[in-house]
Amino acid sequence: MSGGTAILAVLVGVLGWHYVGYPLVLWAVSSRCGTEPASADLLPDDDLPPVSIVIPAHNEADGIEARLENLFASDYPTEKLEIIVASDASTDGTVAIAESVSPRVTAFNNTPQNKSATRNRGVERASSDIVLFTDVDTRNRPDCLRRLVTPLTDPDVGAVCGTLVSESFDDGAIGTGMSLYWQWEYFMRRHQSRLGMLVKSSGAVMGIDQAYFEPIPDTADIDQTAGFMTILRGGKSLYVPKAVATEQFPTTLSGEFSTRRRLTIRGLTALWRYRTVFNPLMRPLLTLHTVSYWLLRYLIPVALLAIAVLTGLLAPSSPLIAAFGGLQVVFYLLAGVGYAAEHYGLNPPLTSVPFSYSWASLGVLAGLVAFATGTRVYAYDL
Structure with a gap:
């Protein structure tokens, strides 16, 4: 086997490990060694602790009242709720509207925007431990808050994340691709959770015990850091599948591309901030999770480019590699047809x-390049 063929085999193996090998190993390990959260039963009203809910908002005058009404309509006792609207340099009256909804809402305006x-x-400003x-x-189902809070009453649990369901999974090719991605994502979150090691969350439906919290770096997000905050302090980070909230994900070409780019920049920033997790001598299982599940997703586009180039170079000397190259050509031709169809509102x-996979990969690649050249994201429309 030539050096080029060996490199190609390694790159293909990396793809296989990320998408198939690691999920299978995670499933096997969690099935044998993992446990379901002990607090599976929902707590009654009298046993529920007071909770603070923080909502970042930038110029959300048109939507903040409806969001607050949705939270107050939950089955969590209203007298135990404290809602803090953290306005991120809003200029449209978001703070005044939020404070007019209920005396249980406090709001403030922070500048500059970050x-x-x-x-x-x-x-x-939160007065509660949770x-x-x-x-x-975001819109919560009525029992979402109760389901998120219940496991956090265990002092060993530091962070929790629920299920964020998009209302746009049926919206064109981007929506179809998102639906498949999130099925894969939640499979792994479920099994990481069985090991108490959920390393990445959904920022719109999550929570943390303040005993595990530390200030979020300016260029990262709570959903990318809460797992590390908790696990590195000896706590458990869990996924709560039945704590469900809904949201409209962007399915336009520009929306999906910019989202992938932004999330990649913020994600890589968080990984750099908590780079001690890459030391396998300290926490080998955490290192395995972080590299296999999280870091590799940002490196896959580079691997795909390298595979395409190596395949083209090696194809003349190997019928097998030539056939593999043919499959890649078909895949990317279909992606090109899908791109053209998207402009006409079609979804073959x-x-x-x-x-959708190729388009998302381009967004990730753009984020990787931006991060490598020093770009950081401090503020964006929420």
């Missing part, structure tokens, strides 16, 4: 997955 700094100030996080455009069944 989402993480604003969220940190919200946590500083702090939940959500967004203005054979093209949606190749197109």
Whole structure:
């Protein structure tokens, strides 16, 4: 085997490990060694602790009232709720509207605009030990808060994350691709949770015990840091599947691309901030999770490019590699057809997955390049 062929085999193996090998190993280990959270039964009203909910908001005058009404409509006792609207340099009256909804709502305006700094100030104002996080455009199911809080009453549990369901999974090729991605994502979150090692959350439906909280870096997000905050302090970070909230994910080409780019920059920033997790001598299982599940997703686009180049170079000398190259050509041709179809509002069944995967990969690659050249994200529309 030549050096080029060996490198190609390694790169293909990396893809296989990320998408198939690691999930299978995670499933096997968690099935044998993991446990379901002990507090599976929901707590009655009298046993529920007071909770602070922090909502970052930037110019959300049109949506903040509806969001607050949705939270107060939950089955969590209203007298135990404290809602803090952390306005991120809003200029449209978001603070005044929020405070007019209920005396249980407090709001403030933070300047200059910086989402993480604003969220940190919200946590500083929280009077409860348990702090939940959500967004203005999120909608909770009635039992969502109760389901998130119940496991956090265990002092060994530091962070929890629920299930965020998009209302746009059926919206074109991007929505179809998102649906498949999130099925894969929640499979792994479920089994990481059985080991108490959920390393990444959904920022719109999650919570943390303040005993495990530390201020969020300016260029990272709570959903990318809460797991590390908790696990590195000896606590458990869990996924609560039945704590469900809904949200409209962006499914336009520009929306999906910019989201992938932004999340990649913020994610890599968080990984750099907590880079001690990459030391396998300290926490080998945490290192395995973080590299296999999280870091590799940002490196996959580079691997795909390298595979395409190596395949082209090696194809003339190997019928097997030439056949492999043919499969890649078909895949990317289907992606191209899907891209063209998207502009006409069409979603041919054979093209949606190749197109949505390739488009998301381009967004991740753009984020990787931006991060490597020094770009950081401090604020964005929420």
